[in-house]
Amino acid sequence: MKHGFIKVAACSPKVRLGDPKYNADVIIDAVKKADEEGVTLIAFPELAITGYTMGDLFEHEMLLDTVEKEILRIRDSIRGLHTIAVVGAPLRCGGKLLNCAAVIPPTDDPINFFAKRHLPNYGEFYEARQFTPYTREKDSVYLGELGWLLPAGGVLEVEDVPNLVFGVEICEDLWVMDPPSNTLAKNGALLIVNCSAGNEIIGKADYRRNLVAVQSAKTTSAYLYVSAGEGESTSDLVFSGHDFIYENGTLLAENKPFENGGELLITEIDLGRLLYERRRVNSFPSSFDDKRVWCISCGYVPRRDEYEDGYGGYPAWAPENSVLPETKLTRHFDRNPFVPKDGHEMTARARDILTIQAMGLKRRIEQVHASSCQIGISGGLDSSLALLVCAEAVDRLGLDRSFIHAVTMPCFGTTARTKSNALRLCEALGVRCDTVDITETVRSNFKDIGHDESDHSVTYENVQARVRTLVLMNLANKENGMVIGTGDLSELALGWATYNGDHMSMYGVNCGVPKTLLKYVVRYYADHIGGEEVKKVLYDILDTPISPELLPPDEAGNIAQITEDLVGPYELHDFFLYYVLRWGYPPAKLYRIAKEAFRGSEFGEEVILKWLKNFYRRFFTQQFKRNCLPDGPKVGSVCLSPRGDWRMPSDAASRIWLDELETLNRIHILPKE
Numbered sequence: 001m002k003h004g005f006i007k008v009a010a011c012s013p014k015v016r017l018g019d020p021k022y023n024a025d026v027i028i029d030a031v032k033k034a035d036e037e038g039v040t041l042i043a044f045p046e047l048a049i050t051g052y053t054m055g056d057l058f059e060h061e062m063l064l065d066t067v068e069k070e071i072l073r074i075r076d077s078i079r080g081l082h083t084i085a086v087v088g089a090p091l092r093c094g095g096k097l098l099n100c101a102a103v104i105p106p107t108d109d110p111i112n113f114f115a116k117r118h119l120p121n122y123g124e125f126y127e128a129r130q131f132t133p134y135t136r137e138k139d140s141v142y143l144g145e146l147g148w149l150l151p152a153g154g155v156l157e158v159e160d161v162p163n164l165v166f167g168v169e170i171c172e173d174l175w176v177m178d179p180p181s182n183t184l185a186k187n188g189a190l191l192i193v194n195c196s197a198g199n200e201i202i203g204k205a206d207y208r209r210n211l212v213a214v215q216s217a218k219t220t221s222a223y224l225y226v227s228a229g230e231g232e233s234t235s236d237l238v239f240s241g242h243d244f245i246y247e248n249g250t251l252l253a254e255n256k257p258f259e260n261g262g263e264l265l266i267t268e269i270d271l272g273r274l275l276y277e278r279r280r281v282n283s284f285p286s287s288f289d290d291k292r293v294w295c296i297s298c299g300y301v302p303r304r305d306e307y308e309d310g311y312g313g314y315p316a317w318a319p320e321n322s323v324l325p326e327t328k329l330t331r332h333f334d335r336n337p338f339v340p341k342d343g344h345e346m347t348a349r350a351r352d353i354l355t356i357q358a359m360g361l362k363r364r365i366e367q368v369h370a371s372s373c374q375i376g377i378s379g380g381l382d383s384s385l386a387l388l389v390c391a392e393a394v395d396r397l398g399l400d401r402s403f404i405h406a407v408t409m410p411c412f413g414t415t416a417r418t419k420s421n422a423l424r425l426c427e428a429l430g431v432r433c434d435t436v437d438i439t440e441t442v443r444s445n446f447k448d449i450g451h452d453e454s455d456h457s458v459t460y461e462n463v464q465a466r467v468r469t470l471v472l473m474n475l476a477n478k479e480n481g482m483v484i485g486t487g488d489l490s491e492l493a494l495g496w497a498t499y500n501g502d503h504m505s506m507y508g509v510n511c512g513v514p515k516t517l518l519k520y521v522v523r524y525y526a527d528h529i530g531g532e533e534v535k536k537v538l539y540d541i542l543d544t545p546i547s548p549e550l551l552p553p554d555e556a557g558n559i560a561q562i563t564e565d566l567v568g569p570y571e572l573h574d575f576f577l578y579y580v581l582r583w584g585y586p587p588a589k590l591y592r593i594a595k596e597a598f599r600g601s602e603f604g605e606e607v608i609l610k611w612l613k614n615f616y617r618r619f620f621t622q623q624f625k626r627n628c629l630p631d632g633p634k635v636g637s638v639c640l641s642p643r644g645d646w647r648m649p650s651d652a653a654s655r656i657w658l659d660e661l662e663t664l665n666r667i668h669i670l671p672k673e
Helices: 020-036 056-058 062-080 171-175 180-186 204-220 273-280 342-367 381-397 414-428 439-449 458-479 490-494 515-528 531-541 565-569 570-581 587-597 605-621 655-669
Strands: 005-010 042-044 084-093 096-104 111-115 155-158 165-170 191-196 221-228 242-249 250-255 265-270 294-296 373-376 405-410 432-435 481-485
Touching: 005 155, 005 221, 005 242, 005 273, 020 042, 020 062, 020 084, 020 191, 020 490, 042 191, 056 062, 062 084, 062 458, 084 111, 084 191, 096 204, 111 165, 165 171, 165 180, 165 342, 171 180, 171 191, 180 191, 180 273, 180 342, 191 204, 204 221, 204 250, 242 265, 250 265, 265 273, 273 432, 294 342, 342 381, 342 481, 342 515, 373 458, 381 405, 381 414, 381 481, 381 515, 405 414, 405 458, 414 432, 414 531, 439 458, 458 481, 490 570, 490 605, 515 570, 570 605, 587 605, 587 655, 605 655
Parallel strands: 005 042, 042 084, 155 294, 165 191, 191 221, 373 405, 373 481, 405 432
Antiparallel strands: 005 265, 084 096, 096 111, 155 165, 221 242, 242 250
16 A cells, blocks of 8 residues: 555456355455455356356246355455455346346445446347346435445545555446546546456457447546456356456556466556546546445554655555555566567557657758767767768758768767767768867967866866757858757756756757667667668667766776766666656655666665655756757657756746655665564
């Protein structure tokens, strides 16, 4: 529960058709097992207590009487646990038979029933023969000892689990034009459960996944889909036990069709992440009307932790000094959230990024009637990608690549390797290239401002960066051209740019590309677009350490100034950037998932905490640079444009974020007895 994580489970047990007593025993055992794993909610398939394929036997009183008794026995058997069970069952009500899901709490709260609204009666389905669709939208129906039948669109709030509001739809409900989950989400449900019994035919599994992925994304919810498996009648149909859980369109866990032996599918959903997204997206409807919200409990009692934890986020009802239990995380957190894991997807992503960058630059060149592109080329990764983008844009304009004027500007820190690579790349691409040695200009500026050349402070570095930009801007004036910026998204987040130096341009083509993704785009160009010589030099550039080359080389002539030694590993910073900007994670939560993601890597807990502090400090103090960025194309969901995605005052204080990290530091230093 801490940080908004709760553990949920799906279970497709092997049923015995027409034997509610046996099926209830299996369900009880599964709930107890889930409780041992810390699961807050577990769901079972449609009509799981009887089996879905009972046909006209559903109309027999003997079966229905037994179902009611077994539902009450499940309630009594799980009382005292902390796991809510959602169980598919037939229910007599109003002289008709309803296809329902019973929500059975492990407390003295009443059982609540969700009823199926849309009954399939086509093809292999004939549910309308036994069941009645449920359309009541006002008030609950009292069912005596069994509890309550909720109105259509009603949702349940778990009082002792902060922010856990959920609703249930049943199988076909999802497949209609306006699924009940739309209303459930509007009424505040962050978790949608679907108790299903869809049979398996060729291609249906993929369709089912796609349907749930889209619905989960549209409703900004977690979606738990559990389906009937073994034990169902195979007279005409086969059931595969296909279970899976999505969160905002992303698959978290899956039991694939026919690979489900009745074991639990368990993962964690992030309620905080979903709430953040609903707040962020102003087109998502508000849920101020709580008339359709009913409350239940899972029996959780807040406990006092061994140490003051300082994490915050306590529920309003929690006694003083109590804390939320820390859900053990099993879900995967990718170390490189900007980079697709699948090779084919990565190739497609790189192609799309390069296209977006090139088309943005092409349009800007047309708009300003530029006669050339001026670009500073260093032999590093960022300027190389910017040069490749220029080449793509010029090709799309049908112009000769001599339109591009690349300039290498060696000074005190330039090494032979990077200068050579810059010249080789320009030659291989067929662009104009000049060398402008800025050493004497820089020294002249040192003299003007009274700076000692032996003083290698930030002034020593920034004068070089600003002179380079001055050269490019003046060349652009001379040739009626435009200066192309090379800085990337990661550098902008950290403010790793010289104000009015490499920070400034007339169009920043890399501003939406983080450092961890940038190298894949360059590799894509090398492998799929550039010729053999281009590929050879790009691969050498990919192997070159990241450096601004503003300090003199070492005695062997190698790069002495390694960026990641100074500001921290970009792999960590891009991880922080993604979860802070895209999902609004607070520092303690971000530190927690970073430890999970980088477990077993070279980045231990102290290293992660050190660079996380540095990230927050730099991110806040460097906003003034981002507030006056040049135009540039957005390519992904995270962007720092002051005109669009990220609007923040330069004077914002980082105190509460850094204070939490200091508290966190004290907690993790204290050994536990």
